Amino acid sequence: MADLPPARDGATRRTDSLALLSTPAIDVWVATASADGLPHLVPVSLAWAGERVVLAVDGASLTARNLQASGRARLGVGPTRDVVMIDAVLERTAGVDADAALGEAYAAQADWDPRGLAGYVFLVLRPERLQAWREANETAGRTLLRDGTWVV
Template sequence: MTKQEPARSREQRKQDVLDRLEKDEDAWVSTASPDGAPTLVPLSFVWDRGTLLMATRRTNPTAVNVTPAGHARIAVGHTRDVVLIEATAEVIEGADLATESGDAFASKLNWDLRGRQAWVYLRFTPTAVKAWREENELAGRELMAEGRWLD
């Protein structure tokens, strides 16, 4: 049995989430096609300007799915220390990506896709964030709602 740590304060959870978004490299991204077929894929990311910046081939279901509705759910971490993010999404062509964003992506992930026509960037802007480790943190798991961090 896992020893349960005391529940973290909202402030500590927010800081832990921001630290995780800065340091982690991979997330699970869930989207749905217009007819409701779910897709769940792992993608690498960089935390850039308060958003998660990722990339995938333009023909992959994740890129195709975010185009009509612009919604996604993203999970960072494992089941005993999860960050769950609801986000709006936009597709960005490599030529349209801000230089600073492209540099941050290439630097963190050692992967520069600018100029590769088969690839697009996906920018996910969080609208809601939840974070918890164990059952004792479920009550205070909501950290962001309607795109604003909660006090």
């Protein structure tokens, strides 16, 4: 582990994670599973609004169907050497034209606007666990949010 930058403390990782999640036009890998346990992984645009992850997808997509059935997803944001992993639960689903404030927040950050697209929905996810690390020297203490509460 020579030549690794020093490990960040928890407060710095939290600040860095929130900055990453608030980045304009940031994408996220969304992992879901079917009722049969078949995995599904897809990249989509993300908005971070009120400590919630907001995704816009076609309501008939496998991602939407899996999330609505299981209520759970695992998200990965950032490159492998500066990753934020989020275990989240589906808090609510809203038509893209049903919540003006949510639509504005999503369009402002995601750099595209799904409002007006037939069949599209916003999936609002509540993080239950958030982990962040860069290199092996940051795997200890990587959990920053547990059971929906910040631990740092």
